[in-house]
Amino acid sequence: MPARILDIVDHRRDLEERVGRDHLLEQNEAQLGDVLGRLEEEAGNSFSGYKPGTLIRRIARRMSLLRQSSIEGYLRTLDQKPEERQLLMQDFLIGVTQFFRDPEVFESLQAKVLRPLLDIDQSGFRIWVPGCSTGEEVFSLAILVAEMRQSTGDTRPWKIFGTDIDIDALRQARSGRYTEASIEGLTEERREKSLAAAGAVWQVNSELREMCVFAPHNLLQDPPFSKLDLVSCRNVMIYLNADSQETILPRFHYGLNPGGFLWLGPSETLGRSERYFRTLDRPSRLFQRDDQAPPGFSAISHSLPQHSVTGSRPPSGSRRRTPDPPTAWRPRPNSSSCSTAPRPSPWSTAMMRSSMSRRR
Numbered sequence: 001m002p003a004r005i006l007d008i009v010d011h012r013r014d015l016e017e018r019v020g021r022d023h024l025l026e027q028n029e030a031q032l033g034d035v036l037g038r039l040e041e042e043a044g045n046s047f048s049g050y051k052p053g054t055l056i057r058r059i060a061r062r063m064s065l066l067r068q069s070s071i072e073g074y075l076r077t078l079d080q081k082p083e084e085r086q087l088l089m090q091d092f093l094i095g096v097t098q099f100f101r102d103p104e105v106f107e108s109l110q111a112k113v114l115r116p117l118l119d120i121d122q123s124g125f126r127i128w129v130p131g132c133s134t135g136e137e138v139f140s141l142a143i144l145v146a147e148m149r150q151s152t153g154d155t156r157p158w159k160i161f162g163t164d165i166d167i168d169a170l171r172q173a174r175s176g177r178y179t180e181a182s183i184e185g186l187t188e189e190r191r192e193k194s195l196a197a198a199g200a201v202w203q204v205n206s207e208l209r210e211m212c213v214f215a216p217h218n219l220l221q222d223p224p225f226s227k228l229d230l231v232s233c234r235n236v237m238i239y240l241n242a243d244s245q246e247t248i249l250p251r252f253h254y255g256l257n258p259g260g261f262l263w264l265g266p267s268e269t270l271g272r273s274e275r276y277f278r279t280l281d282r283p284s285r286l287f288q289r290d291d292q293a294p295p296g297f298s299a300i301s302h303s304l305p306q307h308s309v310t311g312s313r314p315p316s317g318s319r320r321r322t323p324d325p326p327t328a329w330r331p332r333p334n335s336s337s338c339s340t341a342p343r344p345s346p347w348s349t350a351m352m353r354s355s356m357s358r359r360r
């Protein structure tokens with residue numbers, strides 16, 4: 001009997017989601033623009049560079065939960081309830097993640113990227129993980145690096161920058177605390193070496209947390225990090241439209257050191273930006289910077305691409321000094337790192353122009 005009731009509830013929800021979705025599709029993009037406009041006013045964060053299908057499904061889901069079948073009614077709710085604007089924004093961000101997501105490709109990363117990096121004569125290494133959500137991907141990389149340092153005896157420092165626009169997710173990442181369920185992707189051995197029980201949850205150990213810095217950063221609006229050996233941007237571009245993807249990839253090319261590496265998610269490709277990278281391992285989505293490719297992004301004179309992806313960006317051709325991110329995304333002074341000591345903003349010249357010397 002309970003199963004039957006659940007069936008009815010599911011059916012009803014499904015129907016309502018479809019009604020909301022179809023209604024929105026029929027109402028054309030103007031209605032979607034109206035919804036996005038309200039969120040942009042709230043957080044200065046534009047979703048106009050995301051795939052509309054995903055956004056529409058998310059709006060329909062929220063409408064269904066609120067038992068609303070008209071988009072006009074939902075727009076009124078957005079106007080009246082700031083908490084609904086926050087909830088919709090959270091739904092748009094889709095922060096699904098886990099430790100060692102796709103474990104087999106982590107092995108390729110170890111063999112084809114991390115190990116070879118150790119052969120380079122430089123004083124330290126830098127990884128950037130844009131769209132890091134609650135930090136599992138960042139700590140997975142830190143675990144791999146720690147294991148490699150232990151097995152090779154190489155003591156050179158690694159810094160892993162995890163960034164996202166989801167401030168709540170970053171807060172959790174910084175704490176390094178995870179539930180039993182969320183560490184399922186870790187082997188027994190890794191769990192013992194990398195985490196310690198902290199009451200009802202587990203906390204990543206301080207050695208790994210010291211290696212990682214978390215900060216707010218909008219991939220579509222803020223200038224990229226630089227002097228990087230690896231950019232691991234997994235399962236983020238899948239939610240972005242082709243223009244946004246074309247905005248981001250030249251920025252990664254710009255931010256990487258010569259011969260630096262790019263790692264994408266299993267369903268992501270270089271799309272229209274193939275000229276910036278050569279393929280290292282297609283199934284694992286590992287790419288290497290093509291150093292012959294002319295830059296598609298300039299930090300000094302042209303921080304923005306030709307096509308407008310976000311509503312809050314200056315018009316094409318306008319100039320903006322690169323190290324100044326939009327105020328809305330400027331990190332609080334002492335909140336950008338896992339450790340408690342205050343650290344500089346990730347956009348500070350000191351951080352972007354790392355003192356790590358490098359000879360390839």
Ligand SMILES: C[S@@+](CC[C@H](N)C(=O)[O-])C[C@H]1O[C@@H](n2cnc3c(N)ncnc32)[C@H](O)[C@@H]1O
Pocket residue numbers: 093094095096097098101130131132133134137163164165166169217218219220233234235236265
């Ligand atoms: C599905 S999660 C991916 C998490 C992790 N990279 C992984 O593969 O497990 C997508 C993340 O991208 C973030 N994101 C979406 N748009 C972004 C943007 N414009 N700039 C930075 N992060 C963004 C979301 O907040 C979310 O945390």
